[in-house]
Amino acid sequence: DGGITQSPKYLFRKEGQNVTLSCEQNLNHDAMYWYRQDPGQGLRLIYYSQIVNDFQKGDIAEGYSVSREKKESFPLTVTSAQKNPTAFYLCASSNRAQGYGYTFGSGTRLTVV
Amino acid sequence: SQQGEEDPQALSIQEGENATMNCSYKTSINNLQWYRQNSGRGLVHLILIRSNEREKHSGRLRVTLDTSKKSSSLLITASRAADTASYFCATDVNDYKLSFGAGTTVTVRA
Numbered sequence: 001d002g003g004i005t006q007s008p009k010y011l012f013r014k015e016g017q018n019v020t021l022s023c024e025q026n027l028n029h030d031a032m033y034w035y036r037q038d039p040g041q042g043l044r045l046i047y048y049s050q051i052v053n054d055f056q057k058g059d060i061a062e063g064y065s066v067s068r069e070k071k072e073s074f075p076l077t078v079t080s081a082q083k084n085p086t087a088f089y090l091c092a093s094s095n096r097a098q099g100y101g102y103t104f105g106s107g108t109r110l111t112v113v
Numbered sequence: 114s115q116q117g118e119e120d121p122q123a124l125s126i127q128e129g130e131n132a133t134m135n136c137s138y139k140t141s142i143n144n145l146q147w148y149r150q151n152s153g154r155g156l157v158h159l160i161l162i163r164s165n166e167r168e169k170h171s172g173r174l175r176v177t178l179d180t181s182k183k184s185s186s187l188l189i190t191a192s193r194a195a196d197t198a199s200y201f202c203a204t205d206v207n208d209y210k211l212s213f214g215a216g217t218t219v220t221v222r223a
Contacts, residue, residue, distance in 0.1 A: 006155075031209045033210075035213075040215075041215055042201060042213045042214050042215040042216055043156075043201070043213040045210065045212075048209065048210060050209050058210075088153075090155055090156065092155075092156075094209065101146060101158040101161050102146075102148075102156070102158060102203075102211065103158070104148075104155035104156045104157070105155050106154055106155045107153070107154065107155050109153075
């Protein structure tokens with residue numbers, strides 16, 4: 001079945017540590033996205049990528065980094081510069097042919113300990 | 114920045130009743146989309162309505178769009194317990210980028 005897979009489901013980070021969240025899709029979608037969701041709030045865009053080897057900052061990119069070396073993969077690194085990283089992180093992908101409807105992964109919950 | 118705002122923030126209804134939620138946005142759009150999120154899960158795409166469409170149906174869902182008022186509504190008819198979720202509207206910022214509202218939390222009571 002085609003879909004988008006995020007791992008791990010839960011992640012714990014110590015102060016000053018970098019962590020990487022994985023996102024893989026087998027939908028052959030060109031575009032991929034990372035969103036952050038805080039309790040009771042909407043989604044805020046961190047980074048997005050329209051094609052391989054290219055990505056753009058979203059609204060809250062500070063303290064985060066991404067890479068897009070393969071069409072299927074769009075990992076997100078939460079760096080120690082991100083002062084309040086505890087949140088629910090959602091990865092999504094989309095295809096022009098679908099009218100830009102997004103397919104989402106099931107999310108990674110990151111907690112600072 | 115978030116372009117869409119849903120109203121109400123929360124909604125509690127009895128099973129079998131209809132649920133209506135609204136979305137207002139600020140700038141012109143090409144399309145507007147609605148998503149559902151069950152607790153602790155990712156979002157699921159429900160329906161997309163283009164700016165030249167006024168109404169769209171999908172099963173028990175009915176979406177309207179009024180571009181003159183920059184608003185959209187999502188109606189869920191004959192609600193079920195499984196409809197308990199948060200519902201988000203999203204508007205296209207550009208060809209690839211969507212902006213999501215803060216969502217409406219719907220609780221369907223048995």
